[in-house]
Amino acid sequence: MKRKNTHTKSFLLLSLLLLVLWLVNISLGSVLIPLDAIVSILFEGEGVKESWRIIVLNYRIPKAITAVLVGSGLSVSGLLMQTLFRNPLAGPFVLGISSGASLGVAFLILGASFLGGSLLVFSTSSWALALAASVGAFLVLSAVIVAAARVRNTMSILIIGLMFGSITTAVISVLSYFSEAAQIQQFLFWSFGNLGNLSWNELSVFFVVYFVAMSGLLILIKPLNSYLLGEAYAKSLGVNVQRTSLLILTITSLLAGVITAFAGPIAFIGLAVPHITKLLFTTSNHKILLPAVALLGAVVLLICDTIAQLPMSELTLPINAITSLFGAPVVVWLLVRKKKIYV
Amino acid sequence: MSAILETNNLTIGYTQKTRETVVSQKINLCFEKGTLVALLGENGVGKSTLLRTLSGVQNSLKGMVSIKGKDLKSYTHKELATTVSLVLTTRLPESQLTVFELIALGRQPYTNWVDTLTAIDLEKITWAMEETAVTSLKEQPIFELSDGQLQRVLIARALAQDTDLILLDEPTAHLDIHHTFNVFSLLEKLAKTTKKTIIVSTHEVNLAIQYADQLVLLTKDEVRAGTVASLQSENVFENLFPKEHVSFNRTLQQFVVRTSI
Numbered sequence: 001m002k003r004k005n006t007h008t009k010s011f012l013l014l015s016l017l018l019l020v021l022w023l024v025n026i027s028l029g030s031v032l033i034p035l036d037a038i039v040s041i042l043f044e045g046e047g048v049k050e051s052w053r054i055i056v057l058n059y060r061i062p063k064a065i066t067a068v069l070v071g072s073g074l075s076v077s078g079l080l081m082q083t084l085f086r087n088p089l090a091g092p093f094v095l096g097i098s099s100g101a102s103l104g105v106a107f108l109i110l111g112a113s114f115l116g117g118s119l120l121v122f123s124t125s126s127w128a129l130a131l132a133a134s135v136g137a138f139l140v141l142s143a144v145i146v147a148a149a150r151v152r153n154t155m156s157i158l159i160i161g162l163m164f165g166s167i168t169t170a171v172i173s174v175l176s177y178f179s180e181a182a183q184i185q186q187f188l189f190w191s192f193g194n195l196g197n198l199s200w201n202e203l204s205v206f207f208v209v210y211f212v213a214m215s216g217l218l219i220l221i222k223p224l225n226s227y228l229l230g231e232a233y234a235k236s237l238g239v240n241v242q243r244t245s246l247l248i249l250t251i252t253s254l255l256a257g258v259i260t261a262f263a264g265p266i267a268f269i270g271l272a273v274p275h276i277t278k279l280l281f282t283t284s285n286h287k288i289l290l291p292a293v294a295l296l297g298a299v300v301l302l303i304c305d306t307i308a309q310l311p312m313s314e315l316t317l318p319i320n321a322i323t324s325l326f327g328a329p330v331v332v333w334l335l336v337r338k339k340k341i342y343v
Numbered sequence: 344m345s346a347i348l349e350t351n352n353l354t355i356g357y358t359q360k361t362r363e364t365v366v367s368q369k370i371n372l373c374f375e376k377g378t379l380v381a382l383l384g385e386n387g388v389g390k391s392t393l394l395r396t397l398s399g400v401q402n403s404l405k406g407m408v409s410i411k412g413k414d415l416k417s418y419t420h421k422e423l424a425t426t427v428s429l430v431l432t433t434r435l436p437e438s439q440l441t442v443f444e445l446i447a448l449g450r451q452p453y454t455n456w457v458d459t460l461t462a463i464d465l466e467k468i469t470w471a472m473e474e475t476a477v478t479s480l481k482e483q484p485i486f487e488l489s490d491g492q493l494q495r496v497l498i499a500r501a502l503a504q505d506t507d508l509i510l511l512d513e514p515t516a517h518l519d520i521h522h523t524f525n526v527f528s529l530l531e532k533l534a535k536t537t538k539k540t541i542i543v544s545t546h547e548v549n550l551a552i553q554y555a556d557q558l559v560l561l562t563k564d565e566v567r568a569g570t571v572a573s574l575q576s577e578n579v580f581e582n583l584f585p586k587e588h589v590s591f592n593r594t595l596q597q598f599v600v601r602t603s604i
Contacts, residue, residue: 086436222458226451228438232400232431237504238424238452284438287457 007288010281014295018068021302025067026060028306030314062203063196067305068298069210070195070263071273075297076217077252078270079277079289083224084248085158091271092256095157096140096164101260102191103168104136105129109187110175129190130202130261137257140164145249192318193264195305206262213254216247217290224248224286266301268323272331273297279334300327346373346412347507347540348397353406355389355396363404366392370406370566372559374542376507379534381551382544384561385584390544391512393561397542398427398510411507424452428504430497430511435485442480442488442496446471449503471502474537475529491522498529502537509533511543515550523547527554548583549597571596 027038033052040048041056074092081090092098108128144164148157176184198206223244226234235241259266277293278284301323308322354368366389374380382390395401397408399415408415410426418426428449440448449471450464460468472478475495480488488496494514501509511530515523527547531554534541545551551558552571559568560579567579574580580591584598592599 219456222451222454222456225458226448228440229435229445229448230431230433232433233429233448235400235420236398236424236427236429237448238421240420278439282439284440285444 007281007283011292011295014292014299018295018299018302021299021306022064022068025064025302025306026056028309029055029060030309030316031055058200059196062198062200063305064302065203066195066198066206066263067301069206070259070266071269071297071299071301072294073210073213073255073259073297074266074270075273075277075293075300076214076290077255078272079274079286079293080220080224080248080252081270082274083227083286084245085155086227086230087155087158088275089271090158092252093265093267093270094165095144095161095252096168097137097253097256098260098265099165099168100140101133101137101257102265103140103171104132104134105190106172106175106187107136108132109190110172110179110183112183127202130258133261134257136168137253137260140168141249141253141257145246148245148249190264191320193266193320193323195263195301195319196316198262202262206258209254209258213251213258214294216251220244220248220251221286221290224290225284228284264320266323267320268327269297269301272327273300275331276300276334347376347410348372348374348542349409349412350397351407351409353396353408354404355392355401356404357392358402358404365404367561367566368405372566372568374540374557376540377534377538378540378556379531379554380540380542380557380559381555382542382559382561383546383548383551383583388561388563390561393559393566394510394512394542394544397508398429399423400429421452424504424506426506427508427510428501428506430494430501430509430514432513432516437486440485442477442483442485443468443472445485445496446477446500446503449500449505452504467505468503471499474502474533475499490517491519491525494518494522494526495529498526498533502533507539509539509541511541513544513546515545515547523550527551530554552596 023038027033027035031052033056037048037052038056040046041053078091081092081095082088084090144157144161147160151157151160176187179187223234223239226237226239227244229237231241234244256270273296274289274293277289277296280296281288281292283289304322304326305319307326308317308319310317350370350372352368353370353372354365355370356366357364370393382393384390392401396403397415399408399418410418415423446468447460447464450460450467451458454460454464469478472481475498477492477495477499480492480496485493485496498509498511498514501511514530515526518526527550530541530543533539534556543551543555555571557568557570558574559566560574560583562582567574567577569577575593575596580598583591586601588601589598590601591597
């Protein structure tokens with residue numbers, strides 16, 4: 001009972017933190033907009049500069065929402081992978097989902113120089129990038145699923161995911177070797193990750209996919225908990241292991257695929273946030289872990305994005321660099337202090 | 344008398360692509376309610392395969408397993424989960440589950456979609472913890488338990504699942520002699536008081552002879568089942584192990600080390 005109370009308190013605190021960080025995030029940026037102006041923009045107030053209104057409504061708010069969706073989505077898919085594979089190293093990246101997305105984008109951007117002309121123009125639209133990344137993620141993940149159905153051993157599936165990752169990296173290097181500097185630069189920029197590229201239109205597509213994937217989690221809470229004992233026990237508890245695993249993989253690929261498509265390959269979050277959550281909440285119960293991981297993921301990515309904007313300056317750093325720079329030491333510190341990690 | 348579990352000319356083994364590897368065949372078993380059954384046999388003779396086949400984790404190659412008079416193959420996942428529970432030797436993945444949470448997982452076949460524990464669930468869990476004497480460990484994380492405690496907790500989980508059959512795969516594999524006795528006497532007591540049928544594979548032949556109501560002896564050539572007395576009169580114990588190091592002493596009803604003369 002005592003533990004339940006502290007969980008409620010942690011949830012309240014995290015939600016409050018999320019709200020505050022979200023407001024901080026939209027009030028910071030390369031253009032200085034005072035807080036009272038932000039508040040009156042949010043609540044349809046009058047007497048605010050039109051340029052400020054456009055900046056906040058069309059750039060900062062979509063970006064802050066994207067940060068929340070990306071952070072929670074990646075963290076949740078990381079948690080799903082860690083429980084499914086009962087391996088603390090699992091995450092959307094390890095399974096080759098993100099490398100698949102990168103491959104799709106690489107083919108689009110770098111391959112465009114071979115075909116030239118119309119494709120070159122096409123490749124610059126963010127819709128095309130999103131589509132290419134989703135197709136790539138889906139293809140690699142299907143390959144992993146097909147392989148997984150044959151080997152059934154979770155450790156082998158992880159290794160297969162890693163191998164697919166290496167193959168895609170190799171293909172990308174070959175593609176870049178034959179590409180021109182401009183294309184390589186464009187690809188490089190995509191791989192830095194970017195939360196601020198989404199219009200309201202794209203954001204709504206993103207949100208629909210995110211929402212569909214996240215609602216699937218509701219029926220997964222119970223089987224995920226039984227997975228904590230291993231596949232054989234899960235099966236003996238009445239879980240249809242094959243169907244559940246497929247559902248987990250589908251949700252992960254939807255989340256990781258759509259996120260990588262719209263925001264680029266964002267490192268670290270998917271692996272680290274579940275671990276931080278497990279250490280903070282000291283539980284393995286997915287009824288608590290899933291919402292906690294989603295909340296904390298959103299909080300962490302909002303913090304990273306706020307740092308990346310370099311408050312008080314006009315520069316913006318790549319989000320991918322910040323997530324790793326800020327996050328990796330946190331995980332190392334937590335592990336050294338607590339000495340143990342859990343699936 | 345209706346049997347709880349019955350096999351009819353069962354052949355167990357593995358299928359790889361189209362090749363079948365038969366581990367054991369012509370298995371005819373019949374167990375009744377409230378009995379403690381021990382599966383004995385040397386390493387690799389098929390005890391685990393038999394257990395996996397009886398629990399439905401693995402398919403049989405030929406023949407039939409029927410539980411409560413119904414073909415095992417016609418059970419749904421959920422029905423099976425309320426009929427057969429397992430205690431396995433494989434290490435649990437590392438997690439932060441507490442003893443209570445682990446035992447509560449045994450109630451999953453009965454709980455609703457978010458796993459809410461009802462009064463009945465809590466009652467069963469409390470009862471299972473009392474029967475196995477693990478109530479005091481309730482709030483402890485499972486990674487802090489000793490092997491002996493963990494084994495009792497796993498048995499409690501199977502009890503909480505409230506099934507007619509409990510199958511245990513070498514539950515005493517990592518235990519010292521005290522805890523091995525402890526587990527066997529617990530299983531004997533549970534079979535008597537709960538009227539559940541408990542099938543346990545084990546290498547503790549002498550303990551099994553002492554505690555089990557029925558024995559299943561697996562050798563390369565045949566599978567024999569019966570009580571200690573009936574098996575002894577048929578001289579089957581003598582062939583259970585190669586005769587180099589151990590032999591069966593009929594007066595002691597125990598396997599003894601063969602002393603070189």
